[in-house]
Amino acid sequence: MAEVRLEKVVKRYGKLEIVHGIDLAVAHNEFVVLVGPSGCGKSTTLRMIAGLEEISGGTIRIGDRVVNELPPRSRNISMVFQSYALYPHMSVRENLGFGLKIAGQGEDEIKKRVDEAAEILGLGELLDRLPQHLSGGQRQRVAMGRAIVRHPDVFLFDEPLSNLDAKLRGQMRVEIKKLHQRVKTTVIYVTHDQVEAMTLADRIVIMRDGHVEQVGTPSEVFERPVNTFVAGFIGSPPMNLIEAVVTTGKARLADGIEVPLPPDARVSEGLPIVLGFRPESFAPRGHSLHADARALSLSRTVVIAEPLGTETILFTTLGGKDVQGKMLAPRPVSPGEQLEFTLDLDRLHVFDHASGVTLR
Amino acid sequence: MNFLRLPRATPYLLLLPAIVVILGVVLVPLVVSFWTSFTPYNLTKPATLFQFVGLRNYERLLGNADFWWAFGRTILFITIALNLEMVLGLGLALLINKVTWGQRTLRTIMMFPMMFSPILVGFQFKYLFNDAVGLVNNALFDLGIIQQPIPWLVDGSLAPLTIILAEVWMSTSVFAILLLAGLMALPKEPIEAAKVDGCNPWQVFRHITLPFLMPFVYIAMTIRSLDVARAYDMVRIMTNGGPAGRTELLWTLMTRTGYNNSQMGMANAMGYVSILTSILFTYYFYRKLVSARAFMGGAQ
Amino acid sequence: MSAGSIERPWQRWAIRIGVFIAMLILVLPGAWVVLTAFRPNIEVLARPAVWIPQNLTLHNFLGIFGRLDTQQGLPVANYFINSMVISVTSTVVAIAVGMMGGYAFARYRFRGKAALFLGFMLSRTVPGVALSLPLFILWSRLGLIDTSVGLIIVYMAVNIPFTIWLTDGFFRQIPVDLSEAAQIDGCTRWQAFWKVEFPLARSGLASAAIFAFLTSWNEYALASQLTRTTASKTMPVGLMDFTAQFTVDWTGMSAMAVLIIVPALVLTFIVQKHLIAGLTFGGVKG
Numbered sequence: 052m053a054e055v056r057l058e059k060v061v062k063r064y065g066k067l068e069i070v071h072g073i074d075l076a077v078a079h080n081e082f083v084v085l086v087g088p089s090g091c092g093k094s095t096t097l098r099m100i101a102g103l104e105e106i107s108g109g110t111i112r113i114g115d116r117v118v119n120e121l122p123p124r125s126r127n128i129s130m131v132f133q134s135y136a137l138y139p140h141m142s143v144r145e146n147l148g149f150g151l152k153i154a155g156q157g158e159d160e161i162k163k164r165v166d167e168a169a170e171i172l173g174l175g176e177l178l179d180r181l182p183q184h185l186s187g188g189q190r191q192r193v194a195m196g197r198a199i200v201r202h203p204d205v206f207l208f209d210e211p212l213s214n215l216d217a218k219l220r221g222q223m224r225v226e227i228k229k230l231h232q233r234v235k236t237t238v239i240y241v242t243h244d245q246v247e248a249m250t251l252a253d254r255i256v257i258m259r260d261g262h263v264e265q266v267g268t269p270s271e272v273f274e275r276p277v278n279t280f281v282a283g284f285i286g287s288p289p290m291n292l293i294e295a296v297v298t299t300g301k302a303r304l305a306d307g308i309e310v311p312l313p314p315d316a317r318v319s320e321g322l323p324i325v326l327g328f329r330p331e332s333f334a335p336r337g338h339s340l341h342a343d344a345r346a347l348s349l350s351r352t353v354v355i356a357e358p359l360g361t362e363t364i365l366f367t368t369l370g371g372k373d374v375q376g377k378m379l380a381p382r383p384v385s386p387g388e389q390l391e392f393t394l395d396l397d398r399l400h401v402f403d404h405a406s407g408v409t410l411r
Numbered sequence: 412m413n414f415l416r417l418p419r420a421t422p423y424l425l426l427l428p429a430i431v432v433i434l435g436v437v438l439v440p441l442v443v444s445f446w447t448s449f450t451p452y453n454l455t456k457p458a459t460l461f462q463f464v465g466l467r468n469y470e471r472l473l474g475n476a477d478f479w480w481a482f483g484r485t486i487l488f489i490t491i492a493l494n495l496e497m498v499l500g501l502g503l504a505l506l507i508n509k510v511t512w513g514q515r516t517l518r519t520i521m522m523f524p525m526m527f528s529p530i531l532v533g534f535q536f537k538y539l540f541n542d543a544v545g546l547v548n549n550a551l552f553d554l555g556i557i558q559q560p561i562p563w564l565v566d567g568s569l570a571p572l573t574i575i576l577a578e579v580w581m582s583t584s585v586f587a588i589l590l591l592a593g594l595m596a597l598p599k600e601p602i603e604a605a606k607v608d609g610c611n612p613w614q615v616f617r618h619i620t621l622p623f624l625m626p627f628v629y630i631a632m633t634i635r636s637l638d639v640a641r642a643y644d645m646v647r648i649m650t651n652g653g654p655a656g657r658t659e660l661l662w663t664l665m666t667r668t669g670y671n672n673s674q675m676g677m678a679n680a681m682g683y684v685s686i687l688t689s690i691l692f693t694y695y696f697y698r699k700l701v702s703a704r705a706f707m708g709g710a711q
Numbered sequence: 712m713s714a715g716s717i718e719r720p721w722q723r724w725a726i727r728i729g730v731f732i733a734m735l736i737l738v739l740p741g742a743w744v745v746l747t748a749f750r751p752n753i754e755v756l757a758r759p760a761v762w763i764p765q766n767l768t769l770h771n772f773l774g775i776f777g778r779l780d781t782q783q784g785l786p787v788a789n790y791f792i793n794s795m796v797i798s799v800t801s802t803v804v805a806i807a808v809g810m811m812g813g814y815a816f817a818r819y820r821f822r823g824k825a826a827l828f829l830g831f832m833l834s835r836t837v838p839g840v841a842l843s844l845p846l847f848i849l850w851s852r853l854g855l856i857d858t859s860v861g862l863i864i865v866y867m868a869v870n871i872p873f874t875i876w877l878t879d880g881f882f883r884q885i886p887v888d889l890s891e892a893a894q895i896d897g898c899t900r901w902q903a904f905w906k907v908e909f910p911l912a913r914s915g916l917a918s919a920a921i922f923a924f925l926t927s928w929n930e931y932a933l934a935s936q937l938t939r940t941t942a943s944k945t946m947p948v949g950l951m952d953f954t955a956q957f958t959v960d961w962t963g964m965s966a967m968a969v970l971i972i973v974p975a976l977v978l979t980f981i982v983q984k985h986l987i988a989g990l991t992f993g994g995v996k997g
Binding site for chain 2: 726727729730733734736737738740741743744747755756759760762808809811812814815816818819821824827830831833834835836837838839840841842843844845846847848849864865867868871872875925928929930931932935936947950951954961964965968971972975976978979980
């Protein structure tokens with residue numbers, strides 16, 4: 052059993068505090084993704100769990116041990132680096148077996164476990180090659196193989212896919228997911244790519260500036276973002292966010308349009324708010340995701356249309372801001388065309404303008 | 412003792428041996444020589460080591476024509492040698508860069524003089540320019556250019572020339588190799604862009620190639636300024652300051668004063684002048700290097 | 712300067728001739744000395760000059776090793792052994808000490824780092840001649856004059872700063888990730904260094920070692936003052952002695968010159984690729 056618990060974990064470099072007291076509990080065999088923009092402290096947090104960075108404050112537990120003072124080798128973890136960090140002077144087989152050799156395992160045991168890992172990851176023919184003779188995707192697989200041969204309590208991934216091209220990234224994402232289903236282990240995975248987070252995670256931890264903004268399952272953080280940061284970070288294209296003022300129970304936009312607020316929105320008259328809606332909630336009539344939802348009709352002029360095949364992204368303006376809508380089952384749209392849009396009122400998000408916190 | 416076990420003590424522990432050696436072999440001697448430069452210390456009279464005379468050595472130096480001649484000659488020597496080496500090195504690098512075959516072999520040959528001990532270079536040129544058996548005189552003789560042997564190392568105006576020749580032979584390669592490395596790293600796009608913009612070959616060289624090479628020139632200058640004093644070895648074997656002091660450099664004058672005349676106090680005062688000169692040269696080129704790099708920063 | 716493509720025949724020939732002359736100037740002086748080392752003295756001194764060697768001999772080498780009755784032998788064998796012992800020992804120690812220092816600079820952040828680095832580099836700017844004066848005074852008092860140990864210590868100090876500068880660069884080129892991955896794979900920091908970082912830096916360290924060896928092997932200014940007898944005199948000092956003792960024995964001196972140049976030549980050719988890399992380091996790294 053290997054849960055990982057972080058309690059009030061702090062990282063300081065001199066006077067500069069990078070991570071401000073993070074609390075997080077990762078359950079046994081859970082796949083947790085830390086996601087956030089660069090500089091949010093996600094990698095630092097991962098490296099503290101790995102033991103590569105000193106912990107300035109708080110405690111980290113793996114299983115029932117406090118690991119604050121333990122060197123990386125004593126934590127029974129393994130890690131896949133962004134650069135893969137394969138040992139250039141060792142063959143694939145030696146790379147995979149290095150950890151076991153250091154641990155003093157016998158030749159036979161090492162061979163058995165290396166072959167087993169190679170089999171899982173399809174590395175059979177590559178075992179005698181040097182890393183420099185491997186392609187990016189192959190290196191990636193060797194790095195994962197090196198992590199699994201040791202049967203660690205916890206897998207750590209530090210942006211493992213960011214050096215791959217888009218197509219390969221998609222493939223490897225699937226492989227990582229398969230791997231987790233096959234080798235049940237606790238995983239903590241760091242990425243800046245919200246798509247990776249959404250597709251891989253059991254739970255997502257969204258971080259910003261050394262704070263945890265929200266923890267939840269992919270559908271929780273997508274459907275109920277706790278603030279404008281999470282709302283804007285998760286989802287692609289991002290959620291439209293428009294300033295508004297509560298006027299007679301409705302949200303009044305800068306251009307005078309009034310949008311009915313959800314009944315459960317905790318707002319008071321005259322409160323400055325931010326109204327949020329995803330592009331898929333804003334579509335030309337007859338092309339929306341939830342045809343049966345309560346909707347507000349708005350006539351808008353299309354500025355740009357980006358056809359993507361199964362859908363078309365439409366750029367227009369609302370409340371004085373540029374907004375994007377998503378047209379499902381699209382027909383050709385030309386710029387300047389006037390369309391009747393429907394705004395899905397059941398899927399509106401309402402945030403406090405001052406704090407950005409959700410008001411639902 | 413607990414500090415030694417802390418992780419942050421590690422770099423200091425790693426550096427400790429190096430620091431100890433440098434302290435013992437460079438810093439302490441420098442302090443000693445600084446002290447002796449304020450004494451009339453004479454090797455034959457040990458007690459004089461503790462007799463403080465203030466700036467007397469320095470005052471005498473400043474009033475000594477021999478010292479000023481040696482100092483001026485040294486600066487002139489460094490300036491001429493470094494500039495010649497740079498120009499010839501650049502020429503050689505451009506030439507080799509144009510060659511398409513056997514470039515590796517040529518580069519290897521180019522490194523040839525760099526592995527010569529300066530004392531060996533001195534000997535070699537002393538032999539080549541010997542008036543009786545030297546290759547140069549023999550060749551000039553047999554080609555009918557001269558009737559009488561030219562006394563290269565005995566003539567007061569030819570001797571400095573010969574020494575500069577030896578120095579240039581020894582160190583041009585440093586420039587050539589670094590500049591060749593620079594030429595090979597030269598990005599193609601700016602040159603192609605300049606050609607498209609209508610630059611002629613000279614303009615391309617003047618406005619694109621040369622500015623790009625400047626950091627490499629200054630690296631070479633910095634490296635060279637670190638070991639210009641190696642010229643001491645060469646002069647020592649070729650002329651030892653002669654004839655009639657015409658090739659006397661700061662370094663030869665210093666050792667003569669210190670070891671032959673036993674005036675260690677005075678010699679150390681000269682030593683300090685030479686150390687400061689070296690540091691100044693290095694610092695100057697290093698600053699040039701930094702600013703040249705900053706200048707190229709946007710393009711590189 | 713037109714880059715490559717369009718070249719007229721005369722230009723190509725001009726370049727070839729230029730290259731040929733340049734190479735001739737670089738090679739000829741050394742080659743002439745080497746040739747002289749294998750020629751009989753009479754031929755070298757002959758007038759008019761004999762350009763094509765009539766016969767080659769090992770006579771000169773036997774002479775400087777005192778194997779001939781006709782000539783007083785110099786203790787060249789002693790000098791050669793002294794040079795080897797001093798250069799190899801000081802190189803090994805300087806590389807070990809310098810590597811530790813270079814690693815500290817490449818991998819750790821610590822107070823006074825920049826100042827220390829500058830200090831090391833400044834120590835390199837002190838000319839050997841100037842340093843020889845106070846070292847002579849100190850070494851006399853410590854009884855280190857005319858001992859191999861005395862010279863070994865000095866050469867260590869001469870080579871450490873440059874070794875630090877080079878190895879710092881080599882270790883910087885090795886990603887920190889590798890050491891970290893090794894630590895996660897179960898290594899101590901020490902094991903991670905020896906099993907991963909050291910093997911990767913090995914070729915760089917080899918070239919740093921060659922640099923250090925060449926510096927010690929070729930050094931004259933310090934050795935000439937800190938050595939006295941055959942107990943510690945090195946080859947360059949011995950060569951200088953030759954001029955004093957036999958002002959006209961060009962063939963004997965040439966033979967000794969060959970003995971100095973050959974080890975340097977062999978080593979340099981072995982690592983010439985790294986030599987250039989080492990030299991250009993300052994340019995490549997910011």
